[in-house]
Amino acid sequence: MKIQLRGYLTFKGLVGDRKFEIPDGLSVRQFLSRLSEVNGEFGSLIQFDRDGSLAQIVIVLVNGRNANHLPGGLDTPLKDGDEVAIFPPIAGGSRKDGFGDMNFSMNTPAKLKNLESIRAFIQFAAREFGADRDASADIMLAVDEAASNIILHGYSLAQGMLELKIECQEGILIVLLKDWAPPFDPTTAAPPDLDLPLDKRPLGGLGIHLIRQMTDRIEYERTPDGANILSLYKTACKKITLDRGELPTTKTG
Numbered sequence: 001m002k003i004q005l006r007g008y009l010t011f012k013g014l015v016g017d018r019k020f021e022i023p024d025g026l027s028v029r030q031f032l033s034r035l036s037e038v039n040g041e042f043g044s045l046i047q048f049d050r051d052g053s054l055a056q057i058v059i060v061l062v063n064g065r066n067a068n069h070l071p072g073g074l075d076t077p078l079k080d081g082d083e084v085a086i087f088p089p090i091a092g093g094s095r096k097d098g099f100g101d102m103n104f105s106m107n108t109p110a111k112l113k114n115l116e117s118i119r120a121f122i123q124f125a126a127r128e129f130g131a132d133r134d135a136s137a138d139i140m141l142a143v144d145e146a147a148s149n150i151i152l153h154g155y156s157l158a159q160g161m162l163e164l165k166i167e168c169q170e171g172i173l174i175v176l177l178k179d180w181a182p183p184f185d186p187t188t189a190a191p192p193d194l195d196l197p198l199d200k201r202p203l204g205g206l207g208i209h210l211i212r213q214m215t216d217r218i219e220y221e222r223t224p225d226g227a228n229i230l231s232l233y234k235t236a237c238k239k240i241t242l243d244r245g246e247l248p249t250t251k252t253g
Helices: 007-016 028-038 112-127 131-154 208-213
Strands: 002-007 017-021 061-062 083-087 103-109 160-169 172-179 217-222 230-236
Touching: 002 061, 002 112, 007 083, 017 230, 083 112, 103 112, 112 131, 112 160, 131 160, 131 172, 131 208
Parallel strands: 002 083
Antiparallel strands: 002 017, 061 083, 103 160, 160 172, 172 230, 217 230
């Protein structure tokens, strides 16, 4: 049977993006062991906690779900067509008790090639917060559109950085996008006239309209140090029950 292996962020060059032929019944743990045997640099990062779960030196997702939290944990057998995604640790705040006590963050160059990693990051974090499939898809689409606008229109494809932070507060998923492009407040953009024929509509505006449709609320702030912060709110998440501790910040290249 075949599975899809995808490396994200700094792991993209390490494990690549390719299909693997594996024997039936091979578990996640066994697959990681085989991958370690053929890739010593990756193998040096595979470490386990006392309970046998994968230490957060790497994050392994199977079909978007953290491998440590599968029904059988790392001993869950892989199935034909499964997708295994491997991330370096994404920054995460420590868990306390209740809502708004944990967040994930990501720093990345504002490049179109990094949009796939951004989407995967949002999907991972939203699922960790208990967001359902529809809510996860909505917030991922909204972030993808917002990030694209920052890259294409904010930075105009020039060099720049983009920071993302995602957290849950009282069942509300909040995603913050921070950039240092020229100021632009999308909350002041007029809604497009969708009744106009396509050839008479002005260019632009549909992206912001899409972001509004996919979220419950958006907010904008221009900080004293010259940064734009766009906050997207979506009713989506549930109470966190996992204890994670501090994870180091990830930066992409």
